Amino acid sequence: MSESCYHCGDDVIGKGYSLGDKKFCCNGCKSVYQLLHENGLNSFYAMEEQAGVKPKSSDIHRYDFLDLPAIRERYIDFEDENSVHVKLFLPAIHCSSCIYLLENIHKIEPRILSCQTNFTERTATIAFKKSFPFPELALLLDRIGYPPNFEEKKEVNKSIDKTFLYQMGVAGFAFGSIMLWSFPEYLGIDEAPAGFRSLTAYLSFFVSIPVLLYSARDYYMSAFKAIRYKQINIDVPITLGILALYAQSCYHIFSGLGPGYMDSFAGFIFFLLIGKWFQRKTYRSLSFDRDYASYFPVKKGQLVYAGGRLIGAKTRFQAKSKSERSRLANLWNKSSNVSEERTISQKKWDKLSAYFLVGVIIVASIAAISWAFIDTNRIVSTVVSVLIVACPCALALSRPFTYGNTMRKMGRSGLYLQNTEVIEDINEVTDIVFDKTGTLTKGSQEKVTFEGGMLTDQEWGSVLILSNSSTHVLSRTIAKWIKNKNLSIDSNVEVENYNESVGQGIEGQVSDQHIKIGSAKFMGLDAQDGTFISINGEVRGKFMFASELRDGLESMMADLTSNYTVHVLSGDSEKDAQMMREAFPSLENCLFKQSPEDKFAYTQQLQEQGKHVMMIGDGLNDSGALAKADVGIAISEDVFQFSPNSNGILEANKLHKLTSILVTSNFAKTVLRICLAFSIFYNIVGLGFAITGNLTPLVAAVLMPISSISIVIISTVFIHFRK
Structure with missing residues (x-):
């Protein structure tokens, strides 16, 4: 051996x-x-055990082409005088051990600063010292068994999408064709010539071969990898059902017993692929940015990739290439690692499928032993019927269809979630924390007054230009207020030495003036209300804002407080506290003068008390709390607004729909339970008939796609027609 x-x-x-x-x-x-x-x-x-990947033998000069400026520029995401950041496609990533090895690669090579992997995309984002040559990094990855693939990722994704559509198309074509040829069987027509029946049976066999070897191959590969690494995922019982149905059909065809069940075989795979396609389309319709720290600063002359967000002064850009390297989707790397691929929820489903498979095998074995004493001629038929009718297609489809439909319905209500796991997190929420400014209030539509001395048009212009450089809600409000004055302003002037202190204010050089806009603390003043303006070190006045609540919040807050503990945090002064309490009589937890650090600490404190927290906020001031919360929802005034660290983005004018969104999320859990109950009922009844010999493989095979279709109909109808 x-x-x-x-x-x-x-x-x-x-x-x-x-x-x-x-x-x-x-x-x-x-x-x-x-x-x-x-x-x-x-x-x-x-x-x-044996988790490694065999390294390919490689010439030490194999990756020297990465030193060529044109090639290097294509793969470098960020570079300064100290470090370089690259994102590489590593197809050999296949298990948790791969993730462990790659994320500890800095222990092998100290010049590597960090490595964050994305199991879903099989990519690694690596930061390394500039003194470490790029070709040597690629060579090191090759040596440990993870050679980088430098093909254009867009083309790879296109190829993957095309392949999947072809797989689905082949299965659908075979399903329709075999059903057409099987009409005499469906209608019980016995007068059909024997030669015709034999011809259609063999045609069904030949048409089903591409379905077996091509359309269903992803299930085999997934099941094989799971078994190889001594695991069981939901693709294992699916594969068992596919092979059992196909083997029984081939036996019937070649033994002359009948046309087999190739129609049900092709239909089963076709509906499974539709479910997977639906899930992929749902996920890929979303775009999120999880971490504002990933927006690296760039110098004059450096490349800025499409999808970047300008948060500093006005800048002039020159288009160099197409936008295929957008950063918006790529910045998942800090959190979308193997834990995203193998979430706790998904592990529960795989564990369920493992128990399911063991149970099916036990039931099939009991049936075989029982029929060995009753009628040996019916052993194979009974065992195959058990394996087919108990195939976990309903389990495989319940979750993606239910949560996929839920995410789409939430999208129509203005909430765009990161993934389906967020729906399950929402259902665990006990406390909801709101930021006030820009979230509960209308932000740029606030009533503004200016208290202070007279400013010239040129000075107002400088303040406008500086405020336009910030995405903060108060900066946008000030900019809008100045624009409404219809002053004669030179808009071609640019801001130099721009700086934004999160939670305090902004400053910069406009023409020959040093402008500061921010809080009293930012100006070095004693604690006072308002947003101050300083020109060349002299405080010239302050803006006062009268908050105006968004429409429909009174009823929303009343509904929320009856089911959740609601908190409101704000960096504004206590003067707005009375307004909030009058508007929301049921609101008990309302804190003001909260810094970004205070919001983070407050969220953390709630979690330490065992609470599951949803944070809803706007802007960079809330990024820490959004990241800390169990569910972080960023309010967006427009689709281009920067939304850091969020699990979802909610359109600002749809905030009043939050209650119905939460109800939809909880209803999805109910629908999922209904789907699971249907699946359990179907399997119990089906297994009962199969074990007793009252269910033929033909009927079992017909029931299999019907159970899949039923799950699709249940989840779609319940979610779609829920008000």
């Missing part, structure tokens, strides 16, 4: 390579083991 390689698990041919009591299939695997062992990464093998 051949031994397995300690690193990658392949068979060791001949003597192989040895190191102590460990055997390796090649010198490459042995070298990687030594590299990991020398750097204290032995726990890589403790996570999963």
Whole structure:
């Protein structure tokens, strides 16, 4: 019996390579083991046995092309005098051990600062010292078994999308064709010539081959990988059902017993692929940015990729290439790692499928043993009927269809979620924390008054130009107020030395004037209300804002306080507290003069009390609290507004729909339970008939796609028609 390689698990041919009591299939695997062992990464093998990837032999000059300026520029996301940031596609990523090894690669090479992986996309975002050559980084990844793929990612995604559509098209074509040929069987017409029946049976067999080998191959690959690494996911029982149905159909066709069940086989795979396509379309319709710190500063002359957000002074850009390297979607890397791929919820579903598979095998075994004493001729038919009728297609489709429909309905209400996991998080929420300014209030529509001395048109113009450089709600309000004065202002002047202090104010040089806009603390004054203006070090006045609540919030807040504990936090003064309490009599927790740090600490304090917190805020001031909360929802006045650290984006004018959105989220959980109850009922009844021999494989195969369609109809109808 051949031994397995300690690193990658392949068979060791001949003597192989040895190191102590460990055997390796090649010198490459042995070298990687030594590299990991020398750097204290032995726990890589403790996570999963034989988890490694066999390194490809490579010439040390293989990646020298990365030093060419034109090539290097294409893959560098950010570069300064100290560090370089790149995002690389590593197709060899396949398990949690890969994630562990890559995210600890800095222990192997100290010049690597950090590595964050995205299991979903099989990418790694790596920061390394500028003294570490880019080709050497690629060579190191190659040495440990993760050679980078430098194909254009857009083309790779296009290819993946096309392949999936082709798979679905092949299955759909086969399903329709085989059903057409099977009409005599459906109608019970016995007069059809035997030659015609034989012809249609063999046609069904040949048409089903591409479905088996092409359309369903992703399920086999997923199941094979799971079994290889001693795991069971939901694709394992699906694969078992596919193969059982196909094997039984082939047996019927070639033994002359009948046309088999190729129509149900093709239909089963077709509906599974539709469910997967629906899920993918739902996910890809979203675009989020999770971390404002990922917006790296750039210098004059450096490249800025499409999707970037200008948060400083006005800047002139020159278009250099197409926008295929947008940063908006790529900045998931700090949180969209393997935990996104294998969330707690998904693990529960895979665990459920594991129990399901074990249960089906036990039931099939009991049925086989029982019928061995009753009628041996019915053993195969009964076992196949059990495996087919108990196929977990309903389990596989319940979650993506239910939550996919829910996300689409929420989108029509103005809430765009990061992924379906957020729906489950929303259902656990006990406390809702609102920011006031720009969230509960109308932001740019606030009533504004200016208290202070006279300013010249040129000075007002400087204040306008500076305030236009910020995305903060008060800056936008000030800019709008000045524009309404219809002054003669030179809009071609640019801001220099722009700086924004989060939660305090902004400043910059406009022409020959140093302008500051911000709080009393920002100006070095004693605590006072208002937003002050300073020109060349002299405070010239302050803006006062009379908050105006968004429409429909009174009834919304009344509904929320009856089901959740509601909190309002604001950086404004206590003068607005009375207005908030009069508008929302049921509101008990209302805190003012809260800094960004205070909001973060308040959210953390609630969580330490065992509360599940939803934070709803606007702007960078709330980014820390949004990130800390169990669910962070960013209010957006327009689709281009920067929304950091959020799990979702809510259109500002749709805030009053929050109650109905939360009801929809909770209703989705009910619908999912209904789908699961239907699946359990279907399996219990189906298994009962199958075990007793009252369900033929033909009927079982017909029921299988019907159960899938039923799940789709239940989830779609319930969610769509829910008011």
